Amino acid sequence: MTNAAPFFLVTAFTTNAYSGNPAAIVLLDTNTPLSTLGKISRNFNQPMTSIVSPTSLPSSDPKTLRRTIRFLTTNGQEVPVCGHGTLAAAKVLFAQPEVAESEVEAIEFVNQFGTILTAVKVEDGFIEIKLPAGSPVDVDDEEKRKLTPIINKAFGREVAIKAIQSGGAGVYQTYLLVELDEREKLGECVVDANALLESGYIVHVMTASSSNTDERFVSRMFAPKMLLEGEDAVCGSAHCLLTPYWSKKQGIASGQLIKAKQVSQRGGDLRVIWEDSENVVKLRGEAFIFASGDLRV
Numbered sequence: 001m002t003n004a005a006p007f008f009l010v011t012a013f014t015t016n017a018y019s020g021n022p023a024a025i026v027l028l029d030t031n032t033p034l035s036t037l038g039k040i041s042r043n044f045n046q047p048m049t050s051i052v053s054p055t056s057l058p059s060s061d062p063k064t065l066r067r068t069i070r071f072l073t074t075n076g077q078e079v080p081v082c083g084h085g086t087l088a089a090a091k092v093l094f095a096q097p098e099v100a101e102s103e104v105e106a107i108e109f110v111n112q113f114g115t116i117l118t119a120v121k122v123e124d125g126f127i128e129i130k131l132p133a134g135s136p137v138d139v140d141d142e143e144k145r146k147l148t149p150i151i152n153k154a155f156g157r158e159v160a161i162k163a164i165q166s167g168g169a170g171v172y173q174t175y176l177l178v179e180l181d182e183r184e185k186l187g188e189c190v191v192d193a194n195a196l197l198e199s200g201y202i203v204h205v206m207t208a209s210s211s212n213t214d215e216r217f218v219s220r221m222f223a224p225k226m227l228l229e230g231e232d233a234v235c236g237s238a239h240c241l242l243t244p245y246w247s248k249k250q251g252i253a254s255g256q257l258i259k260a261k262q263v264s265q266r267g268g269d270l271r272v273i274w275e276d277s278e279n280v281v282k283l284r285g286e287a288f289i290f291a292s293g294d295l296r297v
Contacts, residue, residue: 006054009046009291010088013234013268017290020268021234022046023088026295027054030068030112038076040295045074047232048085052093057110062103065093069109069117073226080113080171083236083283086129090119091287094127115171126271128284133274134172134241136165147199151178154195154222159184166201167241174202177241182208186218187263193222193230202226205238209250215261215269217246234268240281243272257284 005028014020024044030053041049049072057066069089071082090107093099109117118130139147144164152158160181167175176199180186186208196204203226207219219242221235232238239260252258254276262268271284 003297004294005297007044007293007295008088008092008289009044010091010287010289012084012087012091012236012287013262013270013285015286015288017288019266020285020288021048021084021232021266023082023085024049025089025092026051027092028295028297029053030070032297034078036297037070037072037078040297041072041074041076045228047074047227048072048082048088050082050085050089052089052109059108064106064108065099065104066108066110067093069111071111074228075226077226078112079226080111080115081117081131081237081240083129083131083239084234084285085236086117086119086131087127087236087283087285088287090127090129091289094119094121095289122284125286126284127287128282129236130280130282131237131240132171133244133276133279133281134170134175135168136172136175136177136241136245137168139164139166147176147178150195150198154192155189156192159189165241165245167203172203172237172241175205175238175241176201176203177205177207177245179245180206180208182211184208186220189220191220191222191231193224193227196222197224203235203238205235205241207242207245209246210261212261215259216250216252217242217258218261218263220262220264231264233264233266234262234270236270236283236285239270239272239283243274243281244276247274
């Protein structure tokens with residue numbers, strides 16, 4: 001017997017269908033075998049597919065909805081955290097009539113690893129998601145000597161590297177953060193993401209400061225092992241490293257709102273807050289539902 005699972009196509013960190021980062025949101029039992037979920041994500045062929053339980057977990061607060069969630073990349077690989085996948089899922093659930101007409105103000109998504117990802121409505125149509133903060137640390141000199149030519153190869157020339165840091169322990173241990181000089185004009189660079197396959201890391205976050213008054217820093221994210229196109233249009237989890245990094249470097253106090261921009265081809269605008277005492281990063285963004293239907297599974 002074939003069952004119908006509602007799905008939604010959403011762009012995160014934007015207000016239209018043609019910018020930001022797309023995601024497929026499927027309301028389906030999260031205990032579905034990973035092999036099946038992988039086939040679903042490959043069929044949708046979106047940068048991320050979020051599988052959200054259609055039923056809620058018990059909650060002691062009537063204003064908080066609790067759902068389980070899983071994240072799968074285009075090639076069917078499961079990842080523990082995805083910022084834009086969480087934002088898109090929250091947009092879908094907040095728009096459901098039974099939620100929109102209720103007193104629900106927050107959604108707690110529980111992933112397969114027990115991590116709780118929280119989304120709340122804030123002013124001006126924005127949704128704020130709360131993700132674990134990273135603690136990037138400098139790589140040692142030997143690692144820097146190994147990584148520098150790989151980074152230069154990806155950019156097709158020698159670039160001015162100001163810092164190379166790893167994501168540290170925990171959920172971001174496969175992340176690499178590279179700060180370039182602003183004069184490199186990160187948004188205009190042509191990058192061969194496949195050259196980064198040699199780095200030993202999964203997610204490569206390239207960043208630079210910005211003298212533009214609209215944002216404090218810019219970034220791009222490359223993950224050729226996970227993404228068919230190699231680059232992620234707007235990466236929320238990358239900002240869980242970027243926000244503490246730039247807050248410390250630019251002397252921005254914990255709790256202060258920062259504007260950031262991802263300068264990929266599609267591009268996206270983010271508002272981020274590092275809450276040092278809670279060890280979390282708050283990401284604020286808008287999202288747009290541009291398609292919906294039923295998936296036959």
